[in-house]
Amino acid sequence: MTSSGLRERKKEATREALRHAAVTLYREHGPQAVTVEDICAKAGVSPRTFFNYFETKDEAVLSIDVSPSTVLRQILERPASESPLQAVRAVFAARFAEVANTETFRERTLLLREHPDLTPRLTFANRAFQQAVIDGIAQRTGLGPGHIYVATTAAATFAGNRAALMCWQPGSGPDLVTLLHQAMDLLEAGLTPPPPE
Amino acid sequence: MTSSGLRERKKEATREALRHAAVTLYREHGPQAVTVEDICAKAGVSPRTFFNYFETKDEAVLSIDVSPSTVLRQILERPASESPLQAVRAVFAARFAEVANTETFRERTLLLREHPDLTPRLTFANRAFQQAVIDGIAQRTGLGPGHIYVATTAAATFAGNRAALMCWQPGSGPDLVTLLHQAMDLLEAGLTPPPPE
DNA sequence: GCGGTTTTTGCAGTCACTGCAAATATGCAG
DNA sequence: CTGCATATTTGCAGTGACTGCAAAAACCGC
Numbered sequence: 337m338t339s340s341g342l343r344e345r346k347k348e349a350t351r352e353a354l355r356h357a358a359v360t361l362y363r364e365h366g367p368q369a370v371t372v373e374d375i376c377a378k379a380g381v382s383p384r385t386f387f388n389y390f391e392t393k394d395e396a397v398l399s400i401d402v403s404p405s406t407v408l409r410q411i412l413e414r415p416a417s418e419s420p421l422q423a424v425r426a427v428f429a430a431r432f433a434e435v436a437n438t439e440t441f442r443e444r445t446l447l448l449r450e451h452p453d454l455t456p457r458l459t460f461a462n463r464a465f466q467q468a469v470i471d472g473i474a475q476r477t478g479l480g481p482g483h484i485y486v487a488t489t490a491a492a493t494f495a496g497n498r499a500a501l502m503c504w505q506p507g508s509g510p511d512l513v514t515l516l517h518q519a520m521d522l523l524e525a526g527l528t529p530p531p532p533e
Numbered sequence: 534m535t536s537s538g539l540r541e542r543k544k545e546a547t548r549e550a551l552r553h554a555a556v557t558l559y560r561e562h563g564p565q566a567v568t569v570e571d572i573c574a575k576a577g578v579s580p581r582t583f584f585n586y587f588e589t590k591d592e593a594v595l596s597i598d599v600s601p602s603t604v605l606r607q608i609l610e611r612p613a614s615e616s617p618l619q620a621v622r623a624v625f626a627a628r629f630a631e632v633a634n635t636e637t638f639r640e641r642t643l644l645l646r647e648h649p650d651l652t653p654r655l656t657f658a659n660r661a662f663q664q665a666v667i668d669g670i671a672q673r674t675g676l677g678p679g680h681i682y683v684a685t686t687a688a689a690t691f692a693g694n695r696a697a698l699m700c701w702q703p704g705s706g707p708d709l710v711t712l713l714h715q716a717m718d719l720l721e722a723g724l725t726p727p728p729p730e
Numbered sequence: 731g732c733g734g735t736t737t738t739t740g741c742a743g744t745c746a747c748t749g750c751a752a753a754t755a756t757g758c759a760g
Numbered sequence: 761c762t763g764c765a766t767a768t769t770t771g772c773a774g775t776g777a778c779t780g781c782a783a784a785a786a787c788c789g790c
Contacts, residue, residue: 343756343767371745382770387747421724456660460653477726487696488716489724495688503681519685526723527618527686529674540736540787568776579739584778 351389353379358396359443367394367451397444398454398461402431404468411472420473424493425520429513432500436512445501455498466494496520548586550576555593556640564591564648594641595651595658599628601665608669617670621690622717626710629697633709642698652695666690693717 357378361370372393376383390396407427414423435441448454459466470490474481481487496519504512522528554575558567569590573580587593604624611620632638645651656663667687671678678684693716701709719725 346756347768372747373745384748384770384772385768388768391747393746419724419726453657453660456653456657459656460650463650463653479727482700484696484700484712484715485719485724485727487699488693488719491692491696492689492720492724495692496685499681499684499688502684503679515681518681522682522685523689523720524723526721527616527682527689529616530676530682543787544737569778570776581739581741581779582737585737588778590777 350379350381350385354381354386354389354396355440358393359440359447362397363443363447363450367397367454392457392461394454394457395461397447398458400462400465402465404464407465407468408472411469412475416476420476420489421493421520421524423476424469424473424489425496425516428493428497429516432512432516436506442506445504445506448501459494466490469493492523493520496523547576547578547582551578551583551586551593552637555590556637556644559594560640560644560647564594564651589654589658591651591654592658594644595655597659597662599662601661604662604665605669608666609672613673617673617686618690618717618721620673621666621670621687622693622713625690625694626713629709629713633703639703642701642703645698656691663687663691689720690717693720 354375358370358375361374361378370393372386373383375393375396376386386396390399410427410430411423414426418426448458470481470486473490474483474486477483477486479486496516499519500512500515503515504510506512510518551572554572555567558571558575567590569583570580572590572593573583583593587596607624607627608620611623615623645655667678667683670687671680671683674680674683676683693713696716697709697712700712701707703709707715
C-alpha cells in the first residue's frame with residue numbers, strides 16, 4: 337500500500353534527510369548563508385536532486401507534509417453541527433497534536449521566531465493547504481469560494497494558526513494545542529479585549 | 534526640504550517610471566514572463582539602476598508607500614473607548630478610502646487576483662506595516678507584543694484586510710471600504726455562519 | 731567653468747532554479 | 761539469475777535575480 341518496498345522507503349528517507357539538513361543548517365547559519373549545495377552536501381545527494389523533491393530552497397524547511405485533499409476531507413468529515421470555524425479548529429488541533437512534539441516541527445518554529453522574514457515564505461509554501469481550507473469552508477456553507485464570509489473565515493483560521501505558532505515556546509509555557517484553542521476562542525468571541533489584569 | 538530641485542524630481546520620476554513599467558508588463562505578460570531587463574528597457578534606465586530603487590523585482594509592483602510610524606500613530610490616536618479591532622478597522626478603512634480609486638492601486642488589485650501567488654510576496658513587502666499594527670494593539674491593551682490576544686487580533690485584522698481585497702471587484706459590486714467593514718463585522722461577530730439564504 | 735557629491739552604469743560574480751538526456755537503481759516476469 | 765521496463769539520480773548547460781565595486785556621467789553650489 338503505502339510502501340511497495342525499497343523504492344518508496346528510500347525516497348522518503350532522502351526527503352527527510354534533505355529536510356533535516358536544511359532545518360539544521362538554517363538554524364546554524366541563518367537562511368541567507370545556506371546554499372542548496374550545502375544542504376545537498378549534508379544530505380548526501382546531488383544538488384540537482386534537491387529540486388526533484390522541493391520546488392524552492394525554503395520549501396524543504398517550511399513545507400508541511402500533508403496533502404491538501406486530506407485536509408479537505410477532514411474538514412468535510414466534521415459533524416454538520418459545527419460552525420466552519422469550529423470544524424477547521426478541530427482539524428488544526430489534531431494536526432498540531434500530532435506534530436508538536438516532533439523534533440523537526442519544534443526546530444522550524446524556533447527558526448520562524450529567529451527569522452520572521454520567513455513567515456511570508458511559509459504561507460507561500462503552504463498555499464495549496466490554504467486553498468484546501470478555503471474549499472472546505474466554501475463547501476460546508478454552500479457559498480462560493482469568492483464570498484466574503486468564506487474569505488474572512490479562512491483567513492481568520494490561518495491568523496489563529498499563526499498566532500498560536502508565534503506565541504508558542506517549546507519547552508516552557510502552554511503547549512501548542514492549548515494556544516491554538518485560546519486563539520480560536522478569541523476569534524469565536526469576536527476578539528473582545530481581555531479584562532485589564 | 535523636498536528641495537534641491539531637479540535631482541529629487543528626476544529620482545522620483547524614474548521611480549515612478551519603473552513602477553509603472555513593472556505593473557503594466559506584469560499585467561500584460563504575467564510576473565514570470567517579465568524580466569528586470571524588460572522593465573528597465575521600458576523605463577529607459579540600465580538594469581543595474583533598478584536595484585538602486587527596489588530590493589526585489591516584485592517590490593516595484595507590490596510595495597506601498599506608507600510609513601510604519603504613521604500607521605502606529607493613527608492607531609494610538611483612535612478613541613480609547615474603541616476595542617483594538619475597531620481602532621485598526623478605522624485606520625484601514627481610512628487608508629482604503631484614500632487609495633481605492635487610484636489607478637495604481639486598482640491595477641495592483643487586479644494583478645493580485647490574476648496571480649494569487651503574489652499574495653505572500655505582498656505581505657513580505659509590507660512586513661514593516663504589519664509590525665506597526667502589532668505594536669499599536671500591544672500598546673492599546675498594555676499587553677506585550679508576544680501575547681496571544683495581541684497576536685491573534687493583529688493577524689485577524691490582516692485577515693479581514695486580505696479578504697476584502699480578494700473579494701473586491703473594482704468597477705462592479707460593493708466598494709472596497711464596504712467589503713472591509715463586512716469582513717470586520719464578521720470578525721466582531723465571532724464569524725457566525727450566515728443564514729442559509 | 732570648477733570642485734564636491736550623488737546617481738547611473740558596466741562588469742564580474744554568486745546562486746536559485748530549469749530542461750534535457752545520460753547513467754543508475756529498482757521492480758518484475760520469465 | 762537475468763534481462764527488460766520503469767523510476768530516480770545526476771551532470772551539464774543555460775536563464776535570470778541580485779550584489780559589490782569602481783569608473784563615468786549628471787547635478788549642485790560657487
